[in-house]
Amino acid sequence: MKNMTMVQAINNALEIVLTENEKVVLYGEDVGVEGGVFRVSAGLQEKFGEKRVFDSPLAESGIAGTAVGMAATGLKPIIEMQFSGFSYHAFHQIINQVSRIRNRSRGRHTAPIVIRMPYGGGIKAPEHHSESMEVLYAAIPGLKVVIPSTPHDAKGLLIDAVRGEDPVVFMEPKRLYRSVKQEIQEEEYSIPIGKASVVQEGSDITLISYGASMKEARKASDTAQKKGISVELIDIRSIYPLDRSTIGESVRKTGRVLVVHEGPESYGPGAEVLTTVIDEAFLYLEAPPRRLSGFDTIAPYPQGEEWYIHTPERIVYELQRLVEY
Amino acid sequence: MKYVFNFPDIGEGITEGVIVEWKVKVGSTVKTGDPLVEMETDKVVTDIPSPRDGTITKTFGKEGETIDVDSPLVEIEIEAGPGESPSDEEESFGVVGTSAPAGKDDILPAGKDGVRKQPEANQSQESPSQEKVKATPVARNYAKQLGVSVNKVTGTGPNGRVTKSDILEYHNASRQSTAGLKSGTAPASGAQASTERTRVVQLSSTRKTIAKNMLNSTQSAAHISLFDETEISQLVQLRERYKHIFSEKNIHLTYLPFFLKALVHALSDYPVLNSEMDMENNRLIYKEYYNIGIAVDTDEGLVVPVIRDVDTKDISQIAMEIEEKAQKARERKLSLADFKDGTFTVTSYGSIGGLWGNAIINYPQAGILGIGRIHQQPVVKNAEVTVGTVLPVSLTIDHRIVDGGISSRFMNDFLAYVSSPVDMFIR
Structure with missing residues (x-):
């Protein structure tokens, strides 16, 4: 067991999958020599060589497109989009190829590609580096979308993603890259994609979040606990597929639910989760299901982030309102 | 550094307050002690002072909203104290943006998923009372309205x-089983909204408190009232004599200080009227001090500040204190301490009008004295009809504590003191 940041945990996971499967290749902008702009792949080129860990041209569509060919012919590409905002250049490849290979070939081929990308705000980067647009990928049939919030989950989910047969968009909350540490096992382990994590059990209200927002959600949950509100905190971890049964089970118990996420509100993951709540727990609801999300605006410039990202206080306020409803 | 200031408990037992007026807004610079917000709690309106120097970065709640004690009130940007700075190595990562390194408090508990688990003890079972039944939100709302x-x-x-x-x-079943013993459940018709011909107004904190206290008193104490009157020419003369002397000292001398004094004498003659019933423990609690509440009529409603240790104070002190408390009550500047620890209460409805009144006891006190309008009327003295100045008095007592006999004797005693004030110094 060793204390690691999320960057170290992902690096550790990449090292494990590169070691256990020689078909795994890792590439993207600055991924090789530099070890990635956030140093996620630091030291891996030295260890596994330039043929397995390498730099790509500044062409996201090319990165994704080449991965399709590699995957269809037996390799296991892990590709990096330097920031999620850059990945839009690769939409054509991701939407028209990556997500459809299995269906189009009637199951003869699959596209076991892991597309890693840092996402979200909170590090005072420019606006197109800071948005939280996971919903774009979650809306595409054929893709799994995973967002971890802890070093332990990041490692276990990434290993599961690489071992799987189908494409996974693996989004990494860069605000949490180094801002939390956790004792994790250095040996391999995996966490199945699609299973939410009940971070804390409670009986008054279910607080559902994921990724970067989990930091504030944890704080809010602690504060609420001190005020006598028993919060059940759930990290969904997998945006798609969504763990409907864990959500349903929890809300049938608590009767109240608040979803918190960083990205814009309209048509966002909050809406999807709350619809699931209605489906699974309608007859048990004590208060209207509610979401606390980002605003329907472009992610702000650094000086505005403080007003965009919800604070634990705001979450506690909403929790209280729902409990007292 | 951000400092979140929570709404403090500004007196005993308060749990919430209503924001009356913000004195600061986001961006305001504040010094320690500067007023942040005017809050209304049970019967008090008071400014909440800032605990720190700094700049307001957030305010929580709008004017008119109720907030709980210990919920955030404002967030203040204050000078950071000496803290740990991250190591150079941790800070240098990342070519875009600034990634905050993990501090001491940012260690997450170890995860368990995917790792071989130790067998765990059974999780504690939810108590059945917390389990939810199946019901549509419509049905849940209906139940809420019925208080079910x-x-x-x-x-x-x-x-x-x-x-x-x-x-x-x-x-219906639970209503029958409690057969009118309990009130307080919501009306079956549910909350109404304003219409063309009705106007629905939310209760103020003061009104809510009065309603709660009055209801509690009438449900908890066994009220009986008796009424009597006496001729008070001697007291009138006494007051006339001192009124001018006092007015030179800027003191407005009313009859009330004399009544309080007479009341305290009567209470010391009949200590059981200065006691409190503790039914749970089958005992009476006698008070060896005389704190008399005086009912003050204000725009917001009735408030009852307490004049402490009336037995140890002279008429001028009492007069000044009454004036001060009444003034503060009308300006809503009384603090919670001003209401606490009363042992008996006087209500002078007669100063507005009315001879007799059936006052409600300031629970858990033993009684309340109502002072009616002082007026002239024919009285019979030595078999002759003359013009007398008459004071009507109403006394309501808690029959659990005292019976009619003692009440009447107590009333006689009080009337004797006011009709012959000199007795207060002699008896």
Whole structure:
């Protein structure tokens, strides 16, 4: 067991999958020599060589497109989009190829590609580096979308993603890259994609979040606990597929639910989760299901982030309102 | 550094307050002690001072909203204290943006998923009372309006769902079983909204407190009242004589200080009227001090500040204190301490009008004295009809504590003191 940041945990996971499967290749902008702009792949080129860990041209569509060919012919590409905002250049490849290979070939081929990308705000980067647009990928049939919030989950989910047969968009909350540490096992382990994590059990209200927002959600949950509100905190971890049964089970118990996420509100993951709540727990609801999300605006410039990202206080306020409803 | 200031408990027992007026807004610079916000709690309106120097970065809640004690009130940007700075190595990562390194408090508990687990002890079971029944939100709302805890109702609808008729049945059954003993459940018609011909107004904190206290008193104490009057020419003369002397000292001398003094004498003659019933423990608690509440009529409603240790104070002190407390009450500047620890109460409704009144005891005190309008009327003295100045007095007592006999004797005693004030110094 060793204390690691999320960057170290992902690096550790990449090292494990590169070691256990020689078909795994890792590439993207600055991924090789530099070890990635956030140093996620630091030291891996030295260890596994330039043929397995390498730099790509500044062409996201090319990165994704080449991965399709590699995957269809037996390799296991892990590709990096330097920031999620850059990945839009690769939409054509991701939407028209990556997500459809299995269906189009009637199951003869699959596209076991892991597309890693840092996402979200909170590090005072420019606006197109800071948005939280996971919903774009979650809306595409054929893709799994995973967002971890802890070093332990990041490692276990990434290993599961690489071992799987189908494409996974693996989004990494860069605000949490180094801002939390956790004792994790250095040996391999995996966490199945699609299973939410009940971070804390409670009986008054279910607080559902994921990724970067989990930091504030944890704080809010602690504060609420001190005020006598028993919060059940759930990290969904997998945006798609969504763990409907864990959500349903929890809300049938608590009767109240608040979803918190960083990205814009309209048509966002909050809406999807709350619809699931209605489906699974309608007859048990004590208060209207509610979401606390980002605003329907472009992610702000650094000086505005403080007003965009919800604070634990705001979450506690909403929790209280729902409990007292 | 951000400092979040929570709404403090500014007196004993308060749990919430209403924001009356913000004195600061986001961006305001504040010094320690500067007023942040005017809050209304049970009977008090007071400014909440800032605990720190700094700049306001957030305010929580709008004017008119109720907030709980210990919930955030404002967030203040304050000078950071000496803290740990991250190591250079940790800070240098990342070519875009600034990634905050993990501090001491940012260690997450170790995860368990995917790792071989130690067998765990069974999780504690939820108590059955916390389990939810199946009910549509409509049914839950209906139950709420009836004051029924829906999760206690047994459902007979599809799939065991609790229906409206289940709730109504449960409600009627529980109402019959408590047969009028309990009030306080919500009306069956539910909350009404304003219409063209009605206007619905939310209660102020003061009104809510009065309503709660009055209801509690009438439900908890056994009220009986008696009425009597006496001729007070001697007191009138006494007051006339001192009124001018006092007015030179800027003191407005009313009859009330004399009544308080007379009351305290009567209470010391009949100490049981200065006691409090503790039924749970089958005992009476006698008070060896005389704190007399005086009912003050204000725009917001009735408030009852307390004049402490009336037995140790002279008429001028009492007069000044009454004036000060009444003034503060009208300006709503009384603090919670001004209301506490009363042992008996006087209400002078006669100063507005009315001879007799059936006052409600300031629970858990033993009684309340009502002072009616002082007026001239024919009185019979030495078999002759003359013009007398008459004071009507109403006394309401808690029959659990005292019986009619003692009450009447106490009334006689009080009337004797006011009709012959000199007795207060002699008897």
